[in-house]
Amino acid sequence: MKRSWxxxxxxxxxxxxxxxxxxxxxxxxxxxxxxxxxLCPTFLGDIGKPKTIIAVTGTNGKTTVCNLLDDILPDCGVxxxxxxxxxNVNGGILTTFLNAATLTGRVKEEMAVIEVDERSAxxxxxxxxxxxxxxxxxxxxxxxxxxxSEFISDILNQAIPKKTKLIVNADDLIxxxxxxxxxxxxxxIAHREGDWEVRQNIVCDMVACPYxxxxxxxxxxxxxxxxxxxxxxxxxxxxxxxxxxxxxxxxAAKLTVRTPRGEExxxxxxxxxxxxxxTLAAVTxxxxxxxxxxxxxxxxxxxxxxxxxxxxxxxxxxxxTMLLAKGQNPIACSRAFDYIRRTEGKKAVILLIEDYYDAKxxxxxxxxxxxxxxxxxxxxxxxxxVIAGVRAADFRVRLLLAGVDDSRIVCMREEVATADAVDxxxxxxxxxxxxxxxxxxxDATRERLENRLNGQNEEVSQ
Amino acid sequence: MTIEILFPEHANLFxxxxxxxxxxxxxxxxxxxxTPLTDTPYFVNxxxxxxxxxxMTERIQQQVILALMPFADRLRELIDxxxxxxxxxxxxxxxxxxxxxxxxxxxxxxGILPLNAKQDLFHRFNSLILGRxxxxxxxxxxxxxxxxxATGDNADCAFLKTERGIGLNRQTHYEGFFKGNMIATYxxxxxxxLNPALTRWLLDTMxxxxxxxxxxxxxNDAYARRLAEFCDxxxxxxx
Numbered sequence: 001m002k003r004s005w006x007x008x009x010x011x012x013x014x015x016x017x018x019x020x021x022x023x024x025x026x027x028x029x030x031x032x033x034x035x036x037x038x039l040c041p042t043f044l045g046d047i048g049k050p051k052t053i054i055a056v057t058g059t060n061g062k063t064t065v066c067n068l069l070d071d072i073l074p075d076c077g078v079x080x081x082x083x084x085x086x087x088n089v090n091g092g093i094l095t096t097f098l099n100a101a102t103l104t105g106r107v108k109e110e111m112a113v114i115e116v117d118e119r120s121a122x123x124x125x126x127x128x129x130x131x132x133x134x135x136x137x138x139x140x141x142x143x144x145x146x147x148x149s150e151f152i153s154d155i156l157n158q159a160i161p162k163k164t165k166l167i168v169n170a171d172d173l174i175x176x177x178x179x180x181x182x183x184x185x186x187x188x189i190a191h192r193e194g195d196w197e198v199r200q201n202i203v204c205d206m207v208a209c210p211y212x213x214x215x216x217x218x219x220x221x222x223x224x225x226x227x228x229x230x231x232x233x234x235x236x237x238x239x240x241x242x243x244x245x246x247x248x249x250x251x252a253a254k255l256t257v258r259t260p261r262g263e264e265x266x267x268x269x270x271x272x273x274x275x276x277x278x279t280l281a282a283v284t285x286x287x288x289x290x291x292x293x294x295x296x297x298x299x300x301x302x303x304x305x306x307x308x309x310x311x312x313x314x315x316x317x318x319x320x321t322m323l324l325a326k327g328q329n330p331i332a333c334s335r336a337f338d339y340i341r342r343t344e345g346k347k348a349v350i351l352l353i354e355d356y357y358d359a360k361x362x363x364x365x366x367x368x369x370x371x372x373x374x375x376x377x378x379x380x381x382x383x384x385x386v387i388a389g390v391r392a393a394d395f396r397v398r399l400l401l402a403g404v405d406d407s408r409i410v411c412m413r414e415e416v417a418t419a420d421a422v423d424x425x426x427x428x429x430x431x432x433x434x435x436x437x438x439x440x441x442x443d444a445t446r447e448r449l450e451n452r453l454n455g456q457n458e459e460v461s462q
Numbered sequence: 463m464t465i466e467i468l469f470p471e472h473a474n475l476f477x478x479x480x481x482x483x484x485x486x487x488x489x490x491x492x493x494x495x496x497t498p499l500t501d502t503p504y505f506v507n508x509x510x511x512x513x514x515x516x517x518m519t520e521r522i523q524q525q526v527i528l529a530l531m532p533f534a535d536r537l538r539e540l541i542d543x544x545x546x547x548x549x550x551x552x553x554x555x556x557x558x559x560x561x562x563x564x565x566x567x568x569x570x571x572x573g574i575l576p577l578n579a580k581q582d583l584f585h586r587f588n589s590l591i592l593g594r595x596x597x598x599x600x601x602x603x604x605x606x607x608x609x610x611x612a613t614g615d616n617a618d619c620a621f622l623k624t625e626r627g628i629g630l631n632r633q634t635h636y637e638g639f640f641k642g643n644m645i646a647t648y649x650x651x652x653x654x655x656l657n658p659a660l661t662r663w664l665l666d667t668m669x670x671x672x673x674x675x676x677x678x679x680x681x682n683d684a685y686a687r688r689l690a691e692f693c694d695x696x697x698x699x700x701x
């Protein structure tokens with residue numbers, strides 16, 4: 001392999017940077033990669049790579065799919081290189097390869113599972129051509145960074161190398177149409193009872209046929225544009241599905257998947273449809289790689305959704321549910337709201353999803369609140385909605401427009417104090433929705449809720 | 463009362479459709495006509511009390527221009543006749559003279575506004591806006607998030623004169639256009655929800671002087687808090 005003369009000086013300097021950062025107990029998950037890039041712009045292309053590279057991108061679910069692959073592959077006999085502890089943008093991905101490389105620039109791992117932020121794909125795929133690219137889904141995301149899903153699709157279409165085989169969600173008419181000339185394997189979930197005939201979400205980025213602009217007819221809608229559709233005027237339609245969940249046994253926690261090799265059964269991780277899509281994406285990838293059904297299933301038995309994303313704590317006959325909702329991501333929040341309304345029992349919802357950094361420096365653009373389905377919280381089972389932060393007044397207006405009665409809304413400035421506002425006389429389950437940058441508030445709120453419930457239980461037992 | 467929403471299946475980015483949901487809450491008896499891109503707009507053969515179009519993707523923007531081009535004269539007639547209109551985000555560019563695309567090609571808009579826009583898909587501009595809307599002498603608060611900037615002669619017909627944030631481009635404080643009762647602005651999102659005085663003006667102009675603002679207390683409270691933030695020099699304008 002012909003490398004830039006800058007490569008080795010960059011490699012050694014960046015490794016030295018890592019050592020110094022670690023000496024001072026600092027995270028060395030991003031900066032060393034940027035140092036390498038500064039010294040050698042082609043560093044990612046020049047560094048050694050595993051024989052097989054799997055990249056995972058998409059608006060929602062990419063971290064979960066990567067985590068599943070990273071956890072299952074060792075049970076299949078493969079120890080993958082991954083960017084689990086680093087970021088999914090240029091610096092983090094560069095640092096992942098840097099840390100794995102020897103002083104001669106070689107990487108010993110045979111396989112890599114790399115999570116790639118959609119906007120980083122242009123740079124990353126220029127120098128790291130993945131053999132497989134899993135696209136979980138494409139939706140509207142942060143307006144300020146991602147603009148709209150067509151902008152992100154265009155970036156990915158420019159970035160995806162011709163030889164890369166795609167693993168795409170057939171139920172996503174945006175993601176499944178990426179790089180139309182590339183080989184692809186599709187996964188999806190067959191029509192289920194409870195799927196909608198008419199969309200209930202505010203946002204749908206796939207309303208009209210991309211060829212003739214005729215309004216599409218949805219055979220079923222699961223959420224937003226996730227579902228199956230066809231154009232009544234031309235032959236545009238959802239693609240055929242190679243790996244399809246055809247039955248769900250919620251009691252036995254089993255997913256039945258129709259595959260090109262016949263029906264297979266896998267453990268259901270989580271009770272949310274997005275968990276099933278993520279599991280299916282990982283299973284599809286592993287089956288395409290040739291790993292056997294039994295090994296995958298045995299490994300799935302050990303897996304769970306990481307607690308930083310979902311955790312339910314039962315105390316007596318009450319519960320606290322921690323749910324990562326990702327602020328400024330209207331689809332992720334809508335999924336969380338839908339999950340809450342579908343959960344049994346009377347509920348309180350604590351919203352800690354305003355943008356932490358915007359609150360420090362500027363005034364958050366609240367437009368995204370109006371693409372998120374707060375209407376799902378206008379449900380008789382949601383007794384209280386407690387909002388904290390500088391944007392509480394904006395959340396209140398949004399909830400009122402969603403039809404929520406003002407008497408159910410509590411606004412306050414201090415985040416952790418929200419725990420004191422939950423009326424456990426009226427609710428069975430307190431949901432705490434938080435962003436990736438507000439976990440400190442969420443943890444403190446959970447602790448305060450736990451203390452309250454434990455105190456109540458002690459009083460009862462005395 | 464009839465409100466036409468142009469091409470809502472496409473022109474609905476950035477939460478802008480909330481403006482129509484809010485108007486619906488203020489005017490529960492109003493008729494909302496939602497015209498898809500494949501249909502002839504309702505305003506072509508009927509009078510409307512408000513015409514609205516929200517932001518769209520850059521590709522759809524070109525199709526929208528083609529769809530509206532045959533009706534440009536009718537739009538001019540309605541604007542000159544004082545029909546209230548609201549065009550938000552890059553819907554404003556549809557009314558302009560030209561849009562220079564990322565690759566350098568230039569497409570023509572409807573030619574109703576003296577506006578020339580230029581795309582830069584590698585740099586997204588995000589900003590808060592605080593500006594004065596002259597007809598009601600009210601401070602308007604809002605947000606921009608866009609790939610384009612524009613040039614145009616709007617000093618005499620701007621929607622806002624900004625106190626914080628930019629106008630059509632970084633060199634001007636004149637933002638958007640206000641002509642007849644038509645507002646065209648780069649502001650995106652729930653501008654009617656965020657600005658009770660603007661909504662009051664719009665309702666009055668539409669003839670709905672008796673219609674109360676929905677959730678008036680809550681909306682006023684949120685507006686007062688945001689206005690205080692936007693006036694605070696410690697708050698960064700570009701986000």
